[in-house]
Amino acid sequence: MRHGTRIACTAALLLSLTTAPAAMAADADPTHVDGRLPSGATYMMDVPTTWNGTVLLFSHGYNAGPANPAQDAPDAPTKALLLQQGYALIGSSYASTGWAVTDAVPDQLATLKAFTTRFGQASRTIAWGRSYGGLVTTAIAERAPDEIDGSLSMCGLVHGGVANWNNTLDPVFALKTLLGSDVPLVNLPSQEAATDAANTLTAEVDSAQSTAEGRARIALATALHNIPVWNAPTQTRPAANDWDAQQANQYDAVKGLLKIAAFNRRQEAEVRAGGNMSWNTGVDYARLLGKSSVRKEVTALYKKAGLSLTKDLAALNRAPRVTADPAAVAWMGTTSSFTGKLAKPQLSIHTIGDPLVPVQTESALRRAVTAAGAAPLLRRAYVDNAGHCTFSPAEQLAALHTLEDRLTTGSWQGADPASLNSRATEADPTTPTRYITYRPTPYLRPYDLAHPADRR
Structure with a gap:
């Protein structure tokens, strides 16, 4: 065109x-x-x-x-x-x-x-x-x-747009599932509802950050978005095996993702697309983690916390999935892919x-x-x-x-x-x-x- x-x-x-x-x-x-x-x-x-x-x-x-x-x-x-x-x-x-x-x-x-x-x-x-x-x-x-x-x-x-919204869905889906949240992730009816969902999940992430188990699960969620371990100029660049410092940096970044893109911007894009334009049906989260740039950090933090990464990945793969609206996917694909x-x-x-x-x-x-x-x-x-x-x-x-x-x-x-x-x-x-x-x-x-x- x-x-x-x-x-x-x-x-x-x-x-x-x-x-x-x-x-x-x-x-x-x-x-x-x-x-x-x-x-x-x-x-x-x-x-x-x-x-x-x-x-x-x-x-x-x-x-x-x-x-x-x-x-x-x-x-x-x-x-x-x-x-x-x-x-x-x-x-x-x-x-x-x-x-x-x-x-x-x-x-x-x-x-x-x-x-x-x-x-x-x-x-x-x-x-x-x-x-x-x-x-x-x-x-x-x-x-x-x-x-x-x-x-x-x-x-x-x-x-492109479809890939962007799919990859934005994955970390919040992992946080919701692993932290036991009930926040809506898609089909948000208004900006007010999007802000409420973002604030709720952010508070749950803040609480999880206080425990070793929670930090490991936050690291897993960030890995599904490939959030880097050094992601702001104000941060100290962590050593290659300083897993705790790496996760602390990612914690800051994932809260930014919740505040900026995962809910409010998604809601605005859904209005334009006429529905939810992203999905995770058929996604194997163990396979995604295996391709992530920060998978070693996740494995180390799960081991340190005494958690089973295999069980958490199985929980993600069993959890009810998000299905896309085909018309919204078509709009986003045509206009933005x-x-x-x-x-x-x-x-x-x-x-x-x-x-x-x-x-x-x-x-x-x-x-x-x-x-x-x-x-x-x-x-x-x-x-x-x-x-x-x-x-x-x-x-x-x-x-x-x-x-x-x-x-x-x-x-x-x-x-x-x-x-x-x-x-x-x-x-x-x-x-x-x-x-x-x-x-x-x-x-x-x-x-x-x-x-x-x-x-x-």
Whole structure:
């Protein structure tokens, strides 16, 4: 799909877009434009006086609302560096907040068209985004390849929507089952009900954390989401066999998952999808644990607590399962899952200690792209840092320049960690450069449109 319904705007509609006067405090200052699309989404553009001909179409991350501002760069320091280097920056707010992919893709493409109408055709267009914006960016790359030259996903939900919600279900299902909770996990009727469920299960997790048995069970639940043992920049990086410190870090992260995604964001997504879009029918949790990146920690903590891991895994496998609404799965699959059919180069970068969108999502993206026969167009790179989207300006610019080099030369030479770090230091010597050689373990619950067996 090259254009969404709202993308096919007439010239008259584009000419009707409202724009604020350009902010020109001095000759060297960029031109700043604020505007509104026919959908109601707002956009912003920043164009330097000496534009280098490249426009960067930035897709922002998940926004729960109610405020819904446009954004055209990931952060202020990176934005300043990009403008100094002559890039034009653009991005929209999306017409709605939340899981807004059906608004985000057409609004972003309409923003690009509005830019071209005002400033002329770019010599190169790169779509980029982070977190949920990485999903939007990848959707643009698959559905509108003629509109861009390449794409850059940063800490993105590149595993797609169905996989995301399945993998979000697993840890809360384990916590509910093993801690004896009765909270509802799906088909949440309201945001208030979602908040109540999140608060109830969080309190039960807090209580469990006070015992060795509870800590082991929390570790098992986090393993089913591949929550890393170092997952926030404020945490001390634990030693390889310091199981207690590892679990303490995961405990902090799983509470964040309960607060952010597992209930409130799920409820909003269920409303859009028209029902529950995830399931665990047929899932073998012993098999999932066997593929988890932190399975050794779980085994050690169960042994320390004197618990039988085999019995708890059997309890998970016996517990009543969650069944999906087929129509909701179809909606989420159609709107938010990927075919892997890249037509233009994409670079995808991730921090290795991401608790919200685990680094294993990159394995899911590679699975889809490889099955679709587009593997030469994809490269992945990894940053040795904890947290979600905790890239430095230097690391983000290095990724952008590496993608640009691929577009110019037709080769991914220079996408290795040493070259990325060299580019990062050159782009901004004041912030960290931490690219490393890394290979993520498999994503535990993959779902994409390149594998017919995934579809339900």
